[in-house]
Amino acid sequence: MYKTLGLLSLLLLSGCAHTPPTAADKTLSSGNGLPHLSSINHLAQQMVNELVRQNDNLTPTSLTLVATPVMLSDLTATNTLGLQYQQGLIAALHDHQFNVVDMNVAETIQVTAEGDFILTRDWQQLPANIDVDHVVVTTMSPDKAGVVLYSRIVDLNNNHVVSVAQSFVPVTALSGLLTESEKVVSENGLLYRHASKGQHAVKMVGSD
Template structure:
């Protein structure tokens, strides 16, 4: 009799173990034995959540409702926060320039130009090239290197749009400034981002007295937003404008 009860108990335990192991293959996103979500399950949840939302909302937010970062390669947002910006990469470039810089001292004024597109005639730039020049002026000043802003005029222009000192009209600018060195550079699109080449040149000798190079990822570059929001001329916020 005892042997029969032991055999019956063993059979019940074996049946219970089999029931515990079995699971519905369509039940995705369950917690694994290690206590964490399986990667495949999380991706499936993300896809399912995106299908339940309108296209514009699905493209802008991840499965947990967090903003995604835009990628020029993928054309979609990546579910991770933006922890670095263009200024951080310019800071690293400046440190590299300072580490191998020659002749430039606290008594040799430096000008900073926009960075040119490498595959152009070197007379074209974009928002990234302009922002890098602004950031370089800040970083050089932190190192106590005298920086001359040649875009500054001799007067303040008061307009209905604001009060301005800077200008891009060469007729407004001083053509004779004590500039001895110039920080300039080029940009080239890379598969993973924008390859930046920076250098400091002697304005008269054209000799390179410092150089640096880095790769700025696309998700950092695309975080810069044009002031017009990318809208074409004659439009605002995607709405065509016309005179009444």
């Protein structure tokens, strides 16, 4: 019934409809400029609501994994938005009573002077295989005004797409994670000079 999902093949995504943050959200922004968690959580809830509405196969008993959102242009690259949004999706799916699997739990607890840790991104410390039925994958595609998010739930037994959702997030909605491009930008080793800011794809915090 289940399909074995190799650890090294896992990376992923997320996305959904979103409204700009209120003045209260901006007031609650952290000191380093990142938006308050309510912005990410709201975005994740909206996306999961849409995925659940369109779902034609996933049930609460299915074992589901949320992969890290990746860039559409590079399926091995992510950023701060992707990492935070992944956590929001996990919480939103659990809120809908789905059976979510956390692939970052190590087989043993590491007890150190700094604390006791069990979460890891070191594949050598993770179980050799994780049995899941479905995976939530998301890609992010920036343009001049914001980021387009595409998400889908895939049945790993046959690669059947059981639900899809997409949305556009304007740069103003997540100002702590998205910024307008500068007049001069570098891309693929080339410099591009524009007449004003915001004429190139938005900059995503944490991207290379």
